[in-house]
Amino acid sequence: MRLLGVIGFLAIAVGIAAGVFFFGGFYNIAATETDPAPVAAALVRVRTASIDHHATDRPPAGFGGPEMVQQGAAAFAARGCANCHGGPGVEWAKFSEGLNPSPPDLNEVGPELAPREVFWVVKNGIRMTGMPSFGAIGVTDDELWKIAAFVKALPQVTPADYAAWTAAKP
Numbered sequence: 001m002r003l004l005g006v007i008g009f010l011a012i013a014v015g016i017a018a019g020v021f022f023f024g025g026f027y028n029i030a031a032t033e034t035d036p037a038p039v040a041a042a043l044v045r046v047r048t049a050s051i052d053h054h055a056t057d058r059p060p061a062g063f064g065g066p067e068m069v070q071q072g073a074a075a076f077a078a079r080g081c082a083n084c085h086g087g088p089g090v091e092w093a094k095f096s097e098g099l100n101p102s103p104p105d106l107n108e109v110g111p112e113l114a115p116r117e118v119f120w121v122v123k124n125g126i127r128m129t130g131m132p133s134f135g136a137i138g139v140t141d142d143e144l145w146k147i148a149a150f151v152k153a154l155p156q157v158t159p160a161d162y163a164a165w166t167a168a169k170p
């Protein structure tokens with residue numbers, strides 16, 4: 001009985017301390033603060049599991065064809081993805097280095113993600129990171145699949161290809 005009392009008291013004390021810490025303004029929300037390693041690791045697992053669970057749409061027929069990839073490149077450039085992620089032969093904008101978490105190099109993470117996962121992330125965004133939802137601003141599924149096809153094709157896209165595919169059309 002006494003032990004239960006102690007445990008109950010401790011639980012309440014921890015609750016109050018956490019309340020004071022977070023609502024009293026002591027938690028530092030600055031982007032310059034890094035998460036402790038266990039928190040950072042947990043967040044990656046939460047993100048990976050959440051995307052895998054929610055991304056259920058299947059790629060359309062012909063996904064990954066050359067024309068789709070080229071149109072995806074043009075959409076990728078026009079929608080501003082390169083500002084944060086960079087592109088073949090294109091540097092990301094300086095400000096993206098101030099984002100926390102920092103936008104990943106899509107050349108590296110692209111191959112680890114299924115097409116349905118790339119599509120879902122770009123459509124829905126990732127809360128509490130800089131990754132926007134492009135579905136929320138009315139980008140159609142058709143365009144989103146093209147962007148996903150381009151992201152999946154990234155390792156094979158040369159800077160010259162990207163420059164040609166994203167050049168302003170007359």
Ligand code: HEC
Pocket residue numbers: 047051076079080081082083084085096099101102103104106109113118121122126129130131132134147151
């Ligand atoms: C304002 C900056 C910003 C823009 C613009 C942006 N992203 Fe991101 N993106 C991020 C950040 C930050 C993350 C990392 C989120 C995280 O660590 O959970 C991310 C993550 C991703 C991921 C990886 C998700 C994963 O599971 O690893 C993909 C794919 C992606 N973005 C694609 C795109 C595409 C395609 C566009 C354009 C349509 C785009 N992003 C535009 C900031 C941006």
